Amino acid sequence: MSWLLSSSSESILVGTVGLESSKVIWEALNIAFASQNGAKVMQHKLQLQTLKKGNMPMSEYLNKIKSLCDLLTSVGHGIDESDQVLHVLSGLGAEYNHVIVSVTSRLEPCSLREAHAILLSYENRLELSDGISTAGEIFSVNLTTQGPSSTFRRGGGNQNHRGRGFYANQFQGNRGRGA
Template structure:
């Protein structure tokens, strides 16, 4: 890029110096109607890593489109170009059915806000569902390794949703789901 671009302090230097050509190397999960929390966590890591979160969360406001004399503002042109690149990244990380919901939205911020509002209540419901699943988890006829794997899977999903389960609570959930044949084990662990 030109030297005048690299001196513009309003744009993240990582993008000015080395734009990402293929975002799919960094985003392996496409957004569906049921995986918002996982998709969001991978996208947030990328945005934070390239100092671009302010574009999608709305804290970076665009510079004026034109100067008072009516001439184009180069800072706005660069800002808009970056926003459109981010919009492209967002759109390329969607499944076709989710993409249909955001057709017509023209900024990365608008798309991000739509997802936040459309999927946040689903996300809260999913967190509650996961917590209830962990609370009601029973070993039953499963092998111990299968039972522990189920518990770990639920715990991992809660961690991805930024609601991690403490180790102490995890032990209690696991012990609570064991049948009476494990009563002596539970007693020895709890005493």
């Protein structure tokens, strides 16, 4: 009993005042910490169930899921691998529907490691296609807004129209070419 009392902090001692045996003190501490542990379990499970990828990079999202699963494991409530995969997939947006269908419709369950690799690869593909469409949109905007006075230059263009830009050289027809 003296060891339990001497090794406890003041905040813990408050809950043990008046208790008469080490067994009773131990049970009181067990109940106090079990309720705190239960609250932590519920908090971590709720965070895991409600976590959404949103605008987070995939690697950050996957790390958050892993951290929450690790926290649950540390308090005695581990999440099995197939449930971890489902938690990962449930937090993804509609742009990942193709991957979700692919992973969930397999005959053999997808491992967590495979799911991570597939999702990271798919995110890279999305970023590449977004980059291509964004570059295409920028190029399209430049083509429509800059017109003949464009700052684009065509290497070795017609000397008579130097400085008038790419469009002047490109669409001038036979004018000024001595034809």
